[in-house]
Amino acid sequence: xSDPAPPRPGVTPLRVLIVDDQPLVRQGLALxxxxxDDVEVVGQAEDGLEALHLAQQLxxxxxxxxxRMPVIDGVRATEEFHRRGGPPVVLLTTFEEVEDMAGGLNxxxxxxxxxxxxxxxxxxxxHRVHRGEQAIHPRVAQVLAxxxxxxxxxxxxxxxxxxxxxxxxxxxxxIAEQMGISEGTVKVHVSNILAKLGAGNRTEAxxxxxxxxxx
Numbered sequence: 001x002s003d004p005a006p007p008r009p010g011v012t013p014l015r016v017l018i019v020d021d022q023p024l025v026r027q028g029l030a031l032x033x034x035x036x037d038d039v040e041v042v043g044q045a046e047d048g049l050e051a052l053h054l055a056q057q058l059x060x061x062x063x064x065x066x067x068r069m070p071v072i073d074g075v076r077a078t079e080e081f082h083r084r085g086g087p088p089v090v091l092l093t094t095f096e097e098v099e100d101m102a103g104g105l106n107x108x109x110x111x112x113x114x115x116x117x118x119x120x121x122x123x124x125x126x127h128r129v130h131r132g133e134q135a136i137h138p139r140v141a142q143v144l145a146x147x148x149x150x151x152x153x154x155x156x157x158x159x160x161x162x163x164x165x166x167x168x169x170x171x172x173x174x175i176a177e178q179m180g181i182s183e184g185t186v187k188v189h190v191s192n193i194l195a196k197l198g199a200g201n202r203t204e205a206x207x208x209x210x211x212x213x214x215x
Contacts, residue, residue: 013040014130017060019051019077020044020092021069025115029064032119039123048077060087062126067093067100075103082108088129090122099200101140106204111135153196155214162189167206167215 016039020026023046030041042058045051049072051065063081067074078089090111091104104112110129113122114137125135155163158179165175172190176183190202197212199205209215 013038014126015040015042015059015061016126017042017051017055017058017063017087018044019046019048019063019065019069019074021046021066025066029122033123036123039126048072048074048080051077052080055081055086061130063087063089064122064126065089065091067091067104068095075100075107078104078109079107088132090125090129090135092117092122096139096143098143099198101144102204102208103200105136105144106207112140113137114139153212153214155193155196159189159193159196160214162186163193163205163209164215166190166193166202167209 016033018026018029018033018041020029026044026046030044033039033041042060043054045054047069048065051063052072055063063086065074065077072080074089074091074093078091081087081089088110089108090113091109092113092115093100093104094115101112111125111134113125113135117125117137128135161179162175165178170178172183172186176186179186193199193209194201194205197205197208199208206215
């Protein structure tokens with residue numbers, strides 16, 4: 001790998017951590033970004049767990065991270081970065097999967113791009129999220145909009161009551177006591193709600209239900 005270009009006088013380079021399980025992708029991105037005089041690639045990680053450890057040591061300004069990786073994927077790692085008050089995350093993906101997109105943005109990703117993006121687009125996204133802005137590829141917004149425009153799923157009266165409990169932050173036990181049913185029955189209702197909404201977890205279910213005006 002070539003040495004990073006020296007920054008212009010008076011310019012503090014943007015410190016970037018690259019995370020991808022494919023070495024060629026990581027190294028290719030690092031090579032292209034290091035050609036810029038206002039960007040410095042401070043580290044590379046092959047999964048979300050390594051990224052979390054490296055970020056504590058290297059203190060990057062922005063994390064550029066793949067969505068699908070072993071050990072800890074990009075969505076879970078983004079959620080943990082967000083929880084820790086860490087650097088903003090720009091997620092990169094090859095796939096147009098609604099679950100990945102919704103999960104990544106719900107986890108707190110500030111940017112979401114496709115790996116087919118030009119390096120100029122990636123650079124702009126890195127600088128935008130560092131300024132506190134969002135950088136979401138228009139196709140991501142279109143895919144999510146189409147999903148939201150789909151007919152709203154039909155929930156039973158019991159499922160709606162359980163959903164309201166989830167929105168209130170109640171546990172399965174609390175919901176069960178409030179409704180006078182068993183905790184096992186609540187779990188069945190929760191599973192049905194997740195399936196009908198196409199949600200990966202309780203938090204995402206509540207967010208999607210809010211968008212679909214089911215609450």
